[in-house]
Amino acid sequence: MAVYTQHLPQWKRDEVEEIKRGSEEHQVVGLVDMYGIPAKQVQQIRKNLRGVATVKMTRNTLIEHAMSEMGGQVEDLKGHLSGQSALIFTDENPFKLFKLLEQTKTKMAAKPGETAPEDIVVPKGPTSFKPGPIVGELQQVGIPAAIEGGKVKIRDTKTVVKKGEVINKKMAEALVKLDIKPMDVGLILQAAFYRDSIFTPDLLAIDETQYYNNVVLAAQQAFNLSVNAVIPTQLTAGAIIAKAFREAQSLGVEASIYEKGVADLIIGRAFREMLAIAVAAAGSGYELDEATQAAAAAASAAPAAATEAPAAPAEEEKEEEEEEEKEDEEGGMAGLGALFG
Structure with a gap:
């Protein structure tokens, strides 16, 4: 028995061994924050992750024991333990795991004292409330409520709590009455260990659309550079030859060189x-x-x-380049899809 668990009761040693076994049997071991998640939501999350990832809830001290015994880079996960941490095991890469956990989040009503994860906006429009004290309650927290047509109506769309601000008791009660649920509830990935590296959420939260657009732009710029600098590759050789052909035709016309393919243009x-x-x-x-x-x-x-060259060859070449670029983009998307899911 390792020195770290010699003094532990049997049930704790069993927990440590289970953590070590799960870490060895899966490509990714991560830490997730379970704080504030109701039991019903936890059950639903486990159900949603079934077959893809396994969540193990245990004490932070036992996680520290297990990581210390395993040693190596995985031991760095201990530095990310905080609050009510739990372990998650999966064979998916950490980017897919992060995306999956984001997708399992659900919306819940805000509680007094919680911090707004984003701007909380009350939309303009009618409510189901009849005239009564509710009008004053909404107005007290800055919601522009009025009576119209026998119903309580919100006159204008208004941001009532900005991102990062604390939600007070009266505001929380008003939001509940309006059925506005601003809080994201779900597993929050604290860190993931994959292939001897630690991945944190700031590295995993990738805007896939922007990332894809950047790859497409880079491919287009590389293609243009190859053509303009006359650096032939498998993808650009045809475009380089077509460009040279058009330039040769233009030169022939300008210099009045009566050769085949030029005389008619002249x-x-x-x-x-x-x-x-x-x-x-x-x-x-x-x-x-x-x-x-x-x-x-x-x-x-x-x-x-x-006057310098026929349009048809240029249009055909443009179509050819677009087809080639489309094939490149499809290949790139396939690679991105494999990475991010």
Whole structure:
């Protein structure tokens, strides 16, 4: 028997061994705060976590004994013990565990003396109350109540308690009467041990949408850098070649190099320039032949095409790049999904 538990009664030694066994059999061992959670909610949480995670409630001193006996990095969990801590064992990674615990939280009425976890807002609109003392009670705590149409009505939406402020007794009673439940009740992850590292909530509380958007933006910027710096990769080689092709075409047109694939563009540009001169001449009183008038009218009715390169290749290349980026994004989302659940 380890020195830490030699002096403990048998039932306590059994508890310590159970903690050690659970830690060895699961990839993640964490500490959760059970303070203020009613027994009914605890039962519901256990039910929601069934098959995914196991919660073990025991004394903090016994958790300390177990962690000390195991040693190594897991012993650092002792520094996160506080209040009514309990252990949670799972094979999910800590990011998924944190997200799962957040999803199991439920709303409850506020008690006097509790701190508002977020701004508490009373919405504008009618209530089910008939005229009576309730109007004065609501007004006393700053809720703009009035009688309208034989019912008590909240005239304007108002923030009655700001995040971090203490909820007093009268405000708590008013919120109960209005059926406003601002308090999140559930297991609060204090820390998790995974692969020789301690993860705290500030590391695990990730905005997945923002994280995904950052990855997508980074992928787009890397793609553009590769194309513009002519660094060919499997994903960007096609875009680099297409860009070089368009630039070569533009150079051929500007320099009037009559090569295959360029001559038609040069002639097309010359034709459009001729029409522009003809239209300008007509504006100065010169008469145009019927063919030139018809061509000028057609050119005026439709937007002029680009003179340096055809639009089609650029559009096709853009579609190709978008398809490639979409594949990259889908692959990235699959990876993020595996990480965060």
